[in-house]
Amino acid sequence: MCGIIGYIGYDEAKNILIKGLKTLEYRGYDSAGIAVYNPDYNQCLVSKCEGRVDKLESKVADVKGKSGIGHTRWATHGEVSDTNSHPHKFGNVTIVHNGIIENYESLMNTLGVASKLKSGTDSEVVAALIDKCYEKNPVDAIISSVKKLRGTYALAIMFDDEPDAIYAVRNVSPVVCCQNDSGCYIASDIIAIAEYCPDYFVLPELTVAKITKDKIEIVDFAKNFVEPEMSAVNWDIKNSGKCGYPFYMEKEIMEQPDVIRNTLHKKLRDNIPDFSSDNVDESIFAECKSISIVACGTAMHSGLIGKQLIEKNCGVPVTVYMASEFIYCEPIISRDTLVICVSQSGETIDTLEALKYAQRQDAKILSIVNVRGSVIAKLSENVIYTDAGPEIAVASTKAYTSQLVTFYLITAKMAYMRGCFNSEGLSSFMDELKKVPKAVEEVFSNKEKIHHIAGSLLTAEHAFMIGRGLDYPALLEASLKLKEISYIHSEAFASGELKHGTIALITKNTPVIALMTQKYLASKQVSNIKEVQSRGAQVITICTTSLKSFATNDFIELPDMDDEFTVIPAVSVMQLLAYYVSSDKGLDVDKPRNLAKVVTVE
Ligand code: M6R
Numbered sequence: 121m122c123g124i125i126g127y128i129g130y131d132e133a134k135n136i137l138i139k140g141l142k143t144l145e146y147r148g149y150d151s152a153g154i155a156v157y158n159p160d161y162n163q164c165l166v167s168k169c170e171g172r173v174d175k176l177e178s179k180v181a182d183v184k185g186k187s188g189i190g191h192t193r194w195a196t197h198g199e200v201s202d203t204n205s206h207p208h209k210f211g212n213v214t215i216v217h218n219g220i221i222e223n224y225e226s227l228m229n230t231l232g233v234a235s236k237l238k239s240g241t242d243s244e245v246v247a248a249l250i251d252k253c254y255e256k257n258p259v260d261a262i263i264s265s266v267k268k269l270r271g272t273y274a275l276a277i278m279f280d281d282e283p284d285a286i287y288a289v290r291n292v293s294p295v296v297c298c299q300n301d302s303g304c305y306i307a308s309d310i311i312a313i314a315e316y317c318p319d320y321f322v323l324p325e326l327t328v329a330k331i332t333k334d335k336i337e338i339v340d341f342a343k344n345f346v347e348p349e350m351s352a353v354n355w356d357i358k359n360s361g362k363c364g365y366p367f368y369m370e371k372e373i374m375e376q377p378d379v380i381r382n383t384l385h386k387k388l389r390d391n392i393p394d395f396s397s398d399n400v401d402e403s404i405f406a407e408c409k410s411i412s413i414v415a416c417g418t419a420m421h422s423g424l425i426g427k428q429l430i431e432k433n434c435g436v437p438v439t440v441y442m443a444s445e446f447i448y449c450e451p452i453i454s455r456d457t458l459v460i461c462v463s464q465s466g467e468t469i470d471t472l473e474a475l476k477y478a479q480r481q482d483a484k485i486l487s488i489v490n491v492r493g494s495v496i497a498k499l500s501e502n503v504i505y506t507d508a509g510p511e512i513a514v515a516s517t518k519a520y521t522s523q524l525v526t527f528y529l530i531t532a533k534m535a536y537m538r539g540c541f542n543s544e545g546l547s548s549f550m551d552e553l554k555k556v557p558k559a560v561e562e563v564f565s566n567k568e569k570i571h572h573i574a575g576s577l578l579t580a581e582h583a584f585m586i587g588r589g590l591d592y593p594a595l596l597e598a599s600l601k602l603k604e605i606s607y608i609h610s611e612a613f614a615s616g617e618l619k620h621g622t623i624a625l626i627t628k629n630t631p632v633i634a635l636m637t638q639k640y641l642a643s644k645q646v647s648n649i650k651e652v653q654s655r656g657a658q659v660i661t662i663c664t665t666s667l668k669s670f671a672t673n674d675f676i677e678l679p680d681m682d683d684e685f686t687v688i689p690a691v692s693v694m695q696l697l698a699y700y701v702s703s704d705k706g707l708d709v710d711k712p713r714n715l716a717k718v719v720t721v722e
Contacts, residue, residue: 121147121148121194121196121218121716121718121719121720121721122147122148122191122192122193122194122206122217122218122219122308122716123141123144123145123146123147123148123191123192123218123307123308123309123312124144124189124190124191124206124216124217124218124274124275124276124295124306124307124308125137125140125141125144125189125190125191125216125276125305125306125307125308125312125313126188126189126190126216126276126286126288126305126306126307126331127140127187127188127286127303127304127305127306128186128187128188128284128285128286128303128304128331128332128333129186129187129302129303129304129305129333130186130302130303130333131186131302131303132184132185132186133154133156133157133185133186133187133188134154134156134180134183134184134185134188136305136316137154137156137188137189137190138154138173138176138177138180138190140190140305140307140312140313141154141173141176141190141191141192141312142173142174143309143311143312143512144192144307144308144309144311144312145172145173145192145711146512146513146514146710146711146716146717146718147192147194147218147308147309147716147717147718148192148193148194148195148716149172149173149192149193149194149711149716150170150171150193150194150195150200151168151169151170151171151192151193151195151200151201151202151204151205151206152168152169152171152172152173152175152176152190152191152192152193152205153166153167153168153169153176153190153191153205153206153207153216154166154167154168154176154180154183154188154189154190154191154207155167155188155189155190155207155209155214155216155278156183156184156185156187156188157185157186157187157188157278157280157283158183158184158185159185159283162280162283163280164188164207164209164214164278164280165183165185166207166209166214167179167180167183168191168202168205168206168207169202169205170200170201170202170205173192186303186333187278187283187284187286187333188278188286189207189214189215189216189276189277189278189286190207190216191205191206191207191216191217191218193205193206194716196220196242196721197220197224197240197241197242197243198239198240198241198242199240203238203239203240204239204240204241206241206243208238208239208241208243208244208246208247209247210233210236210237210244210247210248210250210251211247211248211251211254212251212254212279212280212281213247213248213250213251213254213277213278213279213280214247214277214278214279214280215243215246215247215250215275215276215277215278216275216276217243217246217273217274217275218273218274218293218308218720219271219272219273219274219291219292219293219720220242220271220272220720220721221242221243221245221246221269221270221271221273222242222270222271223268223269223270223271224241224242224243224245224246227245227249227268227269228245228248231245231248231249231252233245233248233252236248242271246265246269246273246275249265249268249269250262250265250277253265254279256281258277258279258282258285258287258330259287259328259330259339259343262275262277262287262289262328263328263341263343266289266291266326267341269291271291272291272292272293272469272720273289273290273291273292273293274288274289274290274293274294274295274308275287275288275289275290276288276295276306277289284332284333285330285331285332286306286331287328287329287330287331288306288323288328288329288331289323289326289327289328289329290323290325290326291325291326292325292469292472292495292720293308293467293720294308294309294322294467294493294494294495295307295308295322295323295329296308296309296310296313296320296321296322296323296493297320297321297323297329297331297336297348298310298313298314298316298317298319298320298321299317299334299335299336300316300317302316303333303334304331304332304333304334304335304336305317306323306329306331309491309510310353311360311510311512314353314357314360315357315360318352318353318357319350319351319352319353320350320351320352320353321348321349321350321351322348322349322351322493322498323338323348324338324340324346324348325495326340326341327339327340327341327346328341336348351492351493354492354507355507355509355510356509359509360510366703367513367699367703367709367710368511368512368513368710369513369515369517369605369695369699369709369710370699370703370709372511372512372513372517372518373517373518373692373695373696373699374564375508375509375518376517376518376521376557376560376692377557377558377560377561377564378557379508379509379518379521379522379525380521380522380525380556380557380560380688381557382507383506383507383508383522383525383526383529384525384529384553384554386507387504387526387529388529388550391546391547391550392532392533392536392546392550393529393530393532393533393536393550394533395504395529395533398502398503398504398505399502399503400486400502400503400504401501401502402533402537404458404484404486404502405458405530405533405534405537405538406534406537406538407456407484408436408456408457408458408484409436409456409457410436410437410438410439410453410456410457410458411427411430411436411437411438411439411457411458411459411460412438412439412440412441412446412451412453412457412458412459412460412478412483413426413427413438413439413440413441413459413460413462414440414441414443414446414459414460414461414462414471414474414475414478415440415442415443415461415462415463415468415471416442416443416444416463416468416470416471416719417516417600418464418516418519418520418597418600419462419463419464419468419471419488419516419519419520419523420440420441420442420443420462421520421593421596421597421600422462422520422523422524422527422597423440423460423462423523423527424440424593424596425524425527425590425593425594425687426438426440426460426524426527426530426531427439427440428589428590428593429527429528429531429684430527430530430531430534432684433531433532433534433535433540433541433549434531434534434535434538434540435538435540436534436538439451441474442470443461443468443470443471443473443474444470444722446470446473446474446477447473447474447477453478453481453483454481454482454483455481455482455483455484457478457481457483457484458483458484458485458486459474459475459478459483459484459485459486460486460487460488460530461474461475461478461485461486461487461488461489461496461500462487462488462489462523463487463488463489463490463494463496464489464490464491464506464508464511464516464519464520464523465490465491465494465717465718466487466489466490466491466493466494466495466496466497467491467494467495467496467718467719467720468496468718468719468720469719469720469721469722470719470722471496472495472496472499473722475487475496475499475500476499479499484501484502485500485501485502486500486501486502486503486504487500487502487503487504488503488504488506488523488526488527489503489504489505489506490505490506490507490508490511490519490522492505504526504530506519506522506523506525506526507522508521508522511717512710512717513709513710513717514604514605514710514711514712514715514716514717515601515604515605515695515698515709515710515712516717517601517695520597520691521560521688521691521692524687524688524691525553525556525688528549528553528685529553531549532546532549532550532553535549552681552682552684552685553685555681555685556681556685556688556689559678559679559681559685559686559688559689560688560689560692562679562689563676563678563679563689563692563693563696564692564696566676566677567696569676570676570693570696570697570700571696571700573660573674573676573697574696574697574700574701574704575704576631576658576660576674577602577606577608577631577697577701578701578704578705580608580631581608581609582608582609582610582611582625582630582631583599583602583608583609583610583611583630583631583632583633584610584611584612584613584618584622584625584626584630584631584632584633584652584657585598585599585610585611585612585613585632585633585634585635586612586613586614586615586618586632586633586634586635586645586648586649586652587612587614587615587634587635587636587645588614588615588616588638588641588644588645588648589638589640589641589683590637590638590683590684590686590687591635591636591637591638591641591645591687591690592612592613592614592615593687594635594687594690594691594694595612595613595633595635595694596612597691597694598612598633598635598691598694598695598697598698599611599612601694601695601698601699602694602697602698602701604712604715605698605699605701605702605707605709605712606698606701606702606705606707607705607707607712607713608701615634615644615645615648616644616648618648618651618652619648619651623651623652623655626652626655626656626657627655627656628656629656629657629658630652630655630656630657630658631657631658631660632649632652632657632658632659632660633659633660633661633662633694633697634648634649634652634659634660634661634662634663634672635661635662635663635690635694636649636661636662636663636664636667636670636671637662637663637664637667637678637683637686637687637690638683638686639664639666639667639683640683642667642670645670646670649661649670649672653672658674659672659674660672660674660675660676661674661675661676662675662676662678662690662693662694663675663676663677663678664677664678664679664680664681664686665677665678665679665680666680676693676697678690678693
């Protein structure tokens with residue numbers, strides 16, 4: 121959480137920093153700040169404030185200088201305030217930090233600086249530490265300082281007496297770097313600086329980058345030069361704004377048909393799933409005796425659907441774990457277990473820790489990741505990239521869909537390799553999967569109706585969702601979407617489970633969304649709908665055309681397709697439903713309260 125940025129070159133730093141911070145705001149939006157070296161004062165001048173980057177921008181009109189660093193914060197240690205905003209300055213040293221310094225209190229005591237630090241953060245002490253270690257050699261000071269840190273960090277550092285360079289160092293938390301004729305750039309995410317140069321590299325962990333206006337030099341902690349591994353942006357930079365949509369979330373929902381087509385295009389050869397472009401050792405699919413899927417939030421919900429698909433089609437037992445619980449619940453995994461870690465950002469600390477735990481148990485690892493070069497991707501033996509493109513809205517939509525498509529592809533590959541699908545079975549599965557983008561487009565053509573139905577949820581305080589089979593994990597995701605962006609308390613239940621307690625909460629006019637796409641479960645779902653209706657619930661049915669006769673008055677229709685594939689169009693409908701509720705309530709859809717897109721704290 122938190123985003124950092126840095127620039128040094130021939131242009132005004134402020135403009136580049138502010139623009140980049142706006143893009144990085146998805147990482148946290150409690151406060152923002154920049155430090156720019158001002159030659160008239162021979163020092164870095166810090167401007168920072170609680171609130172969004174827009175507010176900061178209005179305060180920095182007069183800031184001048186050609187080098188600087190910036191930060192957007194998601195508060196962990198210390199309240200949301202001007203003082204706790206970054207950058208932090210101590211003596212000669214100014215820093216911005218993304219991560220958590222676990223031993224900040226003991227460092228403060230050892231250095232004897234407690235009374236001099238102004239903020240309540242875990243970060244400010246790092247500026248003090250580097251300042252104390254500084255003997256006219258910035259790289260030495262940085263190396264000896266970060267060796268004393270416990271925790272995670274991406275740091276951008278400036279020294280008042282060395283105005284021609286900025287420095288960066290990282291452990292776990294990301295830093296990417298790029299350069300053009302106008303200067304050199306660093307950021308937490310390439311999306312903040314890609315417009316300046318599409319070729320970039322991820323700063324290797326535990327190395328220090330010295331960034332001057334014409335070059336970036338990297339050394340490891342033994343001061344050996346390190347050659348970085350270059351990457352190129354693989355999405356259309358021109359398409360990275362809101363492109364006329366009021367919010368990124370709507371744009372990202374609407375991108376889903378193309379994202380699915382793109383994934384299928386990249387991962388199919390002769391109509392057979394093929395992960396060789398990602399260098400996946402495909403024997404893992406044939407050899408594993410069990411699978412553990414580990415992820416958080418939306419990514420975990422994709423895993424719950426993956427579980428049903430794999431168990432049904434491949435006969436391999438699958439357990440889905442919340443990554444935050446995984447290492448504490450003594451999971452039964454061994455070298456015969458395939459552990460699949462799912463993460464859009466590739467940075468989620470709980471998923472990362474689970475991955476490391478699984479590696480210690482000798483399990484085979486496959487990660488499904490969207491962000492190339494992210495720490496989870498780097499650490500995994502096998503990675504399937506979802507390539508959904510940058511997802512900016514905090515609420516995940518297209519990344520989730522691309523994770524689902526990846527699970528369909530893994531299922532098909534595994535079933536084929538294990539002889540559960542013959543060639544015909546495989547082609548009919550793939551043919552059905554290829555119909556999904558069109559089905560999603562069809563539901564989007566009905567968006568007026570979805571918008572209209574969203575109106576009935578605007579004043580709701582609570583909502584319930586019920587479904588069976590694959591519909592149930594799809595509703596867990598739908599319910600999370602509604603909660604996080606509309607602030608309506610929502611719970612999804614397996615329909616048969618509701619009457620074991622929770623039905624007590626259904627009273628007159630309680631909204632209940634009933635998803636019905638599984639024909640073989642329709643009659644049971646209809647009974648469950650009647651049960652809540654007879655307690656006064658207002659039921660909105662989302663169902664396929666062939667089940668329309670069972671729908672309630674308020675209903676949204678999904679195109680008919682094989683039951684196994686309907687969850688993707690169904691979730692797309694419910695993403696839009698949540699979106700309309702949030703936007704019609706006048707909420708900040710892309711940046712819901714208290715959240716950040718990248719969760720790097722346990
Ligand atoms: O980056 P990750 O996929 O690892 O993030 C995991 C969750 O934090 C994430 O899926 C979260 O639940 C969504 N942003 C909610 O929409």
